Amino acid sequence: MPGLEDLYREIILDHYRTPRNQGELPPPAVRAEGHNPLCGDEIQVYLDVQDGIVTDIKIGGQGCSISQSSASMMSAAVKGKPVAEIRNLVRRFKNMMSIEEEDGNAPPLDESRPLGDLEALRGVVKFPVRIKCATLAWNTLLDGLDQSN
Amino acid sequence: MNFDPVVVKKDFPLLEREVNGKPLVYLDSANTSQKPRQVIDAMSRFMETSYAPINRSAYQLAAESTDAFEAARAAVRRFINAPKVHEVVFTKNATEALNLVAHSWGSANLRAGDVVVLTHMEHHANIVPWHMLATERGLKLRWVPLTADGQLDLTTLPELLDGAKIFAFTAMSNVLGTLTPVKQLVDAAHAAGAIAIVDGCQYVPHNPTDVQAWGADFLAFSSHKLCGPSGIGVLWGREALLDAMPPFLGGGNMIADVRLDGFTCAELPAKFEAGTPPITEAVGMHAAISYLSSLGMDNVREHEVEVTAYAIDKLKARYGDDITIHGPTDPALRGATLSFKFKDIHPHDVSQVLDQANVCVRAGHHCAKPLMKLLGANATARASFYIYNSTADADALADALANAGDLFGF
Numbered sequence A: 001m002p003g004l005e006d007l008y009r010e011i012i013l014d015h016y017r018t019p020r021n022q023g024e025l026p027p028p029a030v031r032a033e034g035h036n037p038l039c040g041d042e043i044q045v046y047l048d049v050q051d052g053i054v055t056d057i058k059i060g061g062q063g064c065s066i067s068q069s070s071a072s073m074m075s076a077a078v079k080g081k082p083v084a085e086i087r088n089l090v091r092r093f094k095n096m097m098s099i100e101e102e103d104g105n106a107p108p109l110d111e112s113r114p115l116g117d118l119e120a121l122r123g124v125v126k127f128p129v130r131i132k133c134a135t136l137a138w139n140t141l142l143d144g145l146d147q148s149n
Numbered sequence B: 001m002n003f004d005p006v007v008v009k010k011d012f013p014l015l016e017r018e019v020n021g022k023p024l025v026y027l028d029s030a031n032t033s034q035k036p037r038q039v040i041d042a043m044s045r046f047m048e049t050s051y052a053p054i055n056r057s058a059y060q061l062a063a064e065s066t067d068a069f070e071a072a073r074a075a076v077r078r079f080i081n082a083p084k085v086h087e088v089v090f091t092k093n094a095t096e097a098l099n100l101v102a103h104s105w106g107s108a109n110l111r112a113g114d115v116v117v118l119t120h121m122e123h124h125a126n127i128v129p130w131h132m133l134a135t136e137r138g139l140k141l142r143w144v145p146l147t148a149d150g151q152l153d154l155t156t157l158p159e160l161l162d163g164a165k166i167f168a169f170t171a172m173s174n175v176l177g178t179l180t181p182v183k184q185l186v187d188a189a190h191a192a193g194a195i196a197i198v199d200g201c202q203y204v205p206h207n208p209t210d211v212q213a214w215g216a217d218f219l220a221f222s223s224h225k226l227c228g229p230s231g232i233g234v235l236w237g238r239e240a241l242l243d244a245m246p247p248f249l250g251g252g253n254m255i256a257d258v259r260l261d262g263f264t265c266a267e268l269p270a271k272f273e274a275g276t277p278p279i280t281e282a283v284g285m286h287a288a289i290s291y292l293s294s295l296g297m298d299n300v301r302e303h304e305v306e307v308t309a310y311a312i313d314k315l316k317a318r319y320g321d322d323i324t325i326h327g328p329t330d331p332a333l334r335g336a337t338l339s340f341k342f343k344d345i346h347p348h349d350v351s352q353v354l355d356q357a358n359v360c361v362r363a364g365h366h367c368a369k370p371l372m373k374l375l376g377a378n379a380t381a382r383a384s385f386y387i388y389n390s391t392a393d394a395d396a397l398a399d400a401l402a403n404a405g406d407l408f409g410f
């Protein structure tokens, strides 16, 4: 049985206790909302997208340590990045969570950059019930990116 | 002397199982209960010796199968003290039973502007069917509020029920554990000219049930929460009401005649049992009812009052203000279902840590989102006790919680 230390890595607990980029952005920022129907967790992702770059991101809502830390790390990883690069990162993250690629015709993944802090969430795969917690923010981010198109 | 839960537990093969070399502490019976050997054996035996279609064929085996199925119906009638055996309708589960009433009684009796009264502590199964009907027909829903300690606040009940056609409420909250004053609620509904629908999903497995003493009109519950198999549930309703209702699902078994230009319904209960029913499951549910009845439902209730009192005292003594137990603290007012908040640790994380000690609790919104909103939480952790849980399980819960506190450093 995987131990709790596989799940609750120190860096995850750090993001949980002091989440990055919390708050809201006023319109015209895009607002996307995600729900985990299993446990009732909610998340809001606010995005400022200018010239194909996510210039700012804020996260609202409540959730468990995994969903909150995943959202926090995600916000840090995407802020200031081009949308195309972010979409690539979302796919890499979902791959890491062993989620099947939805679009069979998607361009090849660029895995040249290290995942950094996000690597800490790799252990979640061993706790299948928690994968939905880890991916909630990322799916909501995708929704926001789609809205901003 | 009441039964010994440690002895009862030996009847449940799954609870003998160890996970990672440690015994299981199953505290999720409000979600679904484990099954005793008596139920498992009855179902296997039936499939090995007597399984056949019911109500359709003339050979002896089919008659045996039909008898077994009907014996289960008779057992349900006794278990809830219903007046008539054909008032007991088998469904897939409580959810289907509530949808059946909403759909069939509702479509025959409700029009735009009619009022349905529910409470703030309902399970989604007793909310969403009414929302669906409300959207379709333009009904109004009214909600009985709660007191601070999670009981129904009945101060405005007469006004809420004024002009209402239906009052549908749970006999016990699956989140707060609160027992509601069913008879009083039924009487209030009738005084207002409304019918009373009781969601007995959490109540029936844990208490002696007497629909005649309540005076209720409908009762819904599921087998899987009372030590029986999943896949079968019950709708009990008064004969006159069921008789006057249109059928729910159409198909085989529910008809008296089918012609090119229409059909006529079968008599009760077949009228509401379209298609091949859960036959083996009925046999299993019968065995579960026999099992519980041999323990005695009064004894089941008494045992749960004791475990609840012990668990609340234990958790409070050990964790004080670090733990908030939702709902009434007096065990006389509640069942053995304890939703709690532990420090500021999210329930998902609490249950994950408890799982390391094989303590199985539910974390989530418990299919009661309106109630969760009222509690100001998206989720709670919930430990629920049953006949096979002893005070040792409450101790295991209390011990395992300490690990959560340590890990999150709150």
Ligand SMILES: Cc1ncc(COP(=O)(O)O)c(C=O)c1O
Binding pocket: B030, B031, B093, B094, B095, B096, B123, B125, B126, B170, B172, B173, B174, B199, B201, B202, B222, B233, B367
């Ligand atoms: C109070 C209450 N009502 C209805 C239900 C629905 O039961 P089922 O899922 O067996 O249909 C439940 C089950 O959790 C419940 O607790």
